[in-house]
Amino acid sequence: MISAILFDKDGTLFDFQLSWSAWAKAFLRDVADGNDLRAAHLGNLLGFDWQAARFREDSCVIAGTDDDIISILIPEMPGVSRDEIKLRIGLAAAEAPMSEVVPLAPFLDGLKARGLxxxxxxxxxxxxxxxxxxxxxxxxxxxxxxxxxxGHGAKPGPGMCLAFAAAFEVPPGEVLMVGDSLHDLHAGRAAGMRTLAVLTGVAGADALSPNADFVLPSIAALPDLLGPDNRLKPTGHLS
Known part of the structure; x- marks a missing residue:
């Protein structure tokens, strides 16, 4: 039985390419002082194709932290501190237009109505x-x-997942971790949770399925995976 569901945010609740390509354009143009050629160079280092406005599967932005991004950019920005880059990342991120994978309010209301x-x-x-x-x-x-x-660490470590389970005294085995990246799936499995991969990020089913109990096109199909008693059905199991 599933008692709780823990979602990744980007690429899971929000379409990754649609949401974060706009952030990348704004942030990279900012740190490149408006020089698009330099912005394209910095974007390439982060795994972002400036011309196509899309992230590559190996991009550190997909599952990494701000510190991962800063570590890549700092050698390219002499005289600029880590704190300044972090501030610029945050300012651009706060303005990024998030594109919901599904209308989230009714989707979440449906899950809450199940007692999850x-x-x-x-x-x-x-x-x-x-x-x-x-x-x-x-x-x-x-x-x-x-x-x-x-304060719980970053994924793929299990700290966030374990903190969620502990907050509500739910056994990790009754939690479903839902994400679009290997970091999400590794974090969930390390915490002893069931894992569901969705394909609204950048990684494909071939990369995700070996580490997921289930693979679905998006969270839209998640309610159909749960039986009346919140037990997981076998449908959608691709690994």
Missing amino acids: RVGVATNDTESTARAHLEAVKVLDRFDFVTGADS
């Missing part, structure tokens, strides 16, 4: 996560929101 606890665990900062959820008017639907700076 729901949470978000992201390698983004907690403040940015809360801002994005509030922007689409669903922050109040979540029982738990944690980011890489919340």
Whole structure:
């Protein structure tokens, strides 16, 4: 039986390419002082194709933290401190237009009506996560929101997942971790949770399925995976 569901944010609740390509364009143009050629160079280092406005599967932005991004950019930005880059990342991220994979309010209301606890665990900062959820008017639907700076570590470590389970005294085996990246799936499995991969990020089913109990096109199909008693059905199991 599933008692609680923990969601990754970007690529899971929000379409990754649609949402974060706009952030990448704004942020890279900012740190490149408006020089598009330099912005394209910096984007390539982060796994972002400036011309196509799309992230590659190996991009550190997909599942990494702000510190991962900063570590790549700092050698390219002499005289600029880590704190300044972090501030610029945060300012651009707060303005990124989040594209919901499904209308999240009714989707989450449906899960809550089943008696399920729901949470978000992201390698983004907690403040940015809360801002994005509030922007689409669903922050109040979540029982738990944690980011890489919340004190539980970052994914693929299990800290966020274990903190969610502990907060509601739910056995990890009764929690479903839902994400679009290997970091999400590894975190869930390390915590002893069931794992569901969705394909609204950048990684494909071939990469995700060996580490997932289930693979679905998006969270839209998640309610159909749950029986009346919140037991997981066998449909959607691709690994």
